[in-house]
Amino acid sequence: MMEKREKAIEQRVESAHLKRKAVDLRGSKDRSAEREYSVAARLRRGERAAAEELVDMYYERIYSFMRGVGHGRHISEDLTQETFLRAWAHIGQLRNGRALGGWLYRIAGNVSRVYWRKQKNRKFASIEHIERAANEKAEPEKVSQYEELARLQEAVARLPWKLRKVIVLHYMQHLTIVEAAEAAGVREGTFKSRLNRALQILRKQVS
Amino acid sequence: MEEKIEKLLSELAERAGQPVRQGLAEDIKNLIPSRIIPHTMDTINIIIDLRVSKLAAAIVIVVTLILLVTLHGGADAAGDNIYRDGELLMKYVFGWGSASKSDMLAVRSKYECLVQEGIEAVYFGDKADLNDAESVLLQWKLPDGRYEVILGDLHKETVTAEELIALQARMLQNRINR
Numbered sequence: 001m002m003e004k005r006e007k008a009i010e011q012r013v014e015s016a017h018l019k020r021k022a023v024d025l026r027g028s029k030d031r032s033a034e035r036e037y038s039v040a041a042r043l044r045r046g047e048r049a050a051a052e053e054l055v056d057m058y059y060e061r062i063y064s065f066m067r068g069v070g071h072g073r074h075i076s077e078d079l080t081q082e083t084f085l086r087a088w089a090h091i092g093q094l095r096n097g098r099a100l101g102g103w104l105y106r107i108a109g110n111v112s113r114v115y116w117r118k119q120k121n122r123k124f125a126s127i128e129h130i131e132r133a134a135n136e137k138a139e140p141e142k143v144s145q146y147e148e149l150a151r152l153q154e155a156v157a158r159l160p161w162k163l164r165k166v167i168v169l170h171y172m173q174h175l176t177i178v179e180a181a182e183a184a185g186v187r188e189g190t191f192k193s194r195l196n197r198a199l200q201i202l203r204k205q206v207s
Numbered sequence: 208m209e210e211k212i213e214k215l216l217s218e219l220a221e222r223a224g225q226p227v228r229q230g231l232a233e234d235i236k237n238l239i240p241s242r243i244i245p246h247t248m249d250t251i252n253i254i255i256d257l258r259v260s261k262l263a264a265a266i267v268i269v270v271t272l273i274l275l276v277t278l279h280g281g282a283d284a285a286g287d288n289i290y291r292d293g294e295l296l297m298k299y300v301f302g303w304g305s306a307s308k309s310d311m312l313a314v315r316s317k318y319e320c321l322v323q324e325g326i327e328a329v330y331f332g333d334k335a336d337l338n339d340a341e342s343v344l345l346q347w348k349l350p351d352g353r354y355e356v357i358l359g360d361l362h363k364e365t366v367t368a369e370e371l372i373a374l375q376a377r378m379l380q381n382r383i384n385r
Contacts (some may be wrong), residue, residue, distance in 0.1 A: 046243040055235045060227050067223040077231055084235050088243050152215050153223070171213055172220030202212055 036100045043091055051088060058101070059084070061173060062108050068168035069112050070157040079115060083108040105173075105183035109165055116161060148206065155205035163198035166191055272316045276323055314344050314357055321347050335359060335378070342378050346371065 039057070042050035062083050066076035086107050094103055156167060169180035170191075181191035311332050321328040328347035335342040340360035347355055354371045357363050366374065 043243070048239055048241070048243065051239045051243055052236050055232050055239075059232050059235055063227050063231065064220060064223070064225075068220055073228075077228060077234075080231065081235050081238060085238055088240060091243055149215055149219055149222070152212070153219055156216075156219070167216065168220075171216040172223075174217075174220075199209060199212065203209070206212060206215075 040094055040100050044094060046091070054087070054100075054104075055084060058104055061101075062104065065105065065108050065168060065173055066112060068156075068172040069161075069164055071112065071115070075115070079108070079111050082111045086111060099182065101175075102179065102182035105169065105175075106185050109184065113161060152202065152206050155202050158205075159198055159201060163194055163201065166194045167198045167202070170195060276316070276319055311344070314361075317357070318345050331378075336381060339378075339381060341374065342381070343371075343374050 035057075039050050039053050043054065059080060063076055063080045066079045067073070071079060083104065087104055090107065094100070156164060159167065165184055166180065169175050169183050170177065173180070173183075175183060177188060177191060177195075181188045184191055184194075186194070314332055315330065318328055318330040318332075326347050328345060330345050331342070332344050335344050336359065338359070340358060342359040343356050344359060344361075345357040349355055349365065352368070354366050354368065355363060356366055356371065356374065358374075
């Protein structure tokens with residue numbers, strides 16, 4: 001009897017905690033959306049401070065996007081800078097705050113695609129492999145995990161550009177399907193079908 | 208298997224994206240222009256928002272240009288905006304960056320607008336050296352006696368008759384040297 005009551009209390013506490021967490025999450029999303037609206041509006045007015053805020057909000061994400069699609073560290077830095085330069089030159093295209101991230105990712109995608117296109121005639125650049133952690137050299141289980149990661153990295157890098165982009169946006173940038181489709185500049189249906197195709201290829205390569 | 212790939216991709220993202228160089232944000236902020244000027248590109252925005260294919264977009268803009276020139280006789284303000292939008296759209300259609308052939312299409316359409324308006328304009332697009340930023344692609348006379356020119360790097364400039372002669376002499380010299 002006592003045990004049952006304790007369990008019920010535990011469940012109630014757990015459910016209250018989850019509710020609080022959901023409210024917090026919703027609140028933080030709302031705040032972030034509000035901030036994006038405000039930055040977008042100020043950018044459209046040509047405010048320099050808003051441009052600085054945009055950099056703070058997105059530079060890590062854009063850099064990580066560039067790394068995800070397979071550029072090396074230095075190239076990723078250059079392309080991140082190029083993305084922001086293009087963004088400022090094309091501020092007129094920015095519609096509202098909701099589209100701020102998608103707009104910036106679309107520019108980043110274009111910058112990256114133009115870079116790959118320029119490299120087309122050269123030999124494919126060697127992939128800058130992720131670094132091994134210390135224990136990945138010694139423990140057999142970790143070694144095999146690292147190898148799996150490296151194999152996946154190569155498989156992602158070999159994907160056609162359109163498929164690579166959807167994988168990076170959804171799985172590596174953790175955007176929802178709606179956000180990622182917006183960022184890729186395609187409809188949701190197209191995005192999902194590309195995602196499926198990309199996953200099929202990765203599954204084959206990794207297994 | 209899918210879950211495993213998701214997990215691995217997530218880990219890959221974490222490892223590949225880190226660490227971001229300290230100072231990168233500052234480097235980017237240093238590149239912010241002193242004046243950010245929002246340029247409205249309505250024609251392009253509509254086409255980008257509609258997500259029509261690039262070929263369809265090219266057809267739309269060419270048809271729009273022809274219609275505007277035909278229907279409105281290339282009214283000055285509209286003609287100029289369309290010229291600019293046309294130029295930007297062509298860059299969008301054929302890839303950002305250099306797009307000399309597409310640029311020439313835009314300059315050509317500007318020339319046609321001017322002719323429709325009855326302005327005496329001279330188009331050098333067929334003969335001009337597109338690699339030369341200072342070669343004159345298009346010129347027309349302004350009411351105050353000066354000339355408006357569109358140069359090889361696609362920027363518009365107002366010059367005096369003497370300056371125009373100097374530009375043309377330079378072009379001629381370049382052609383002889385070639």
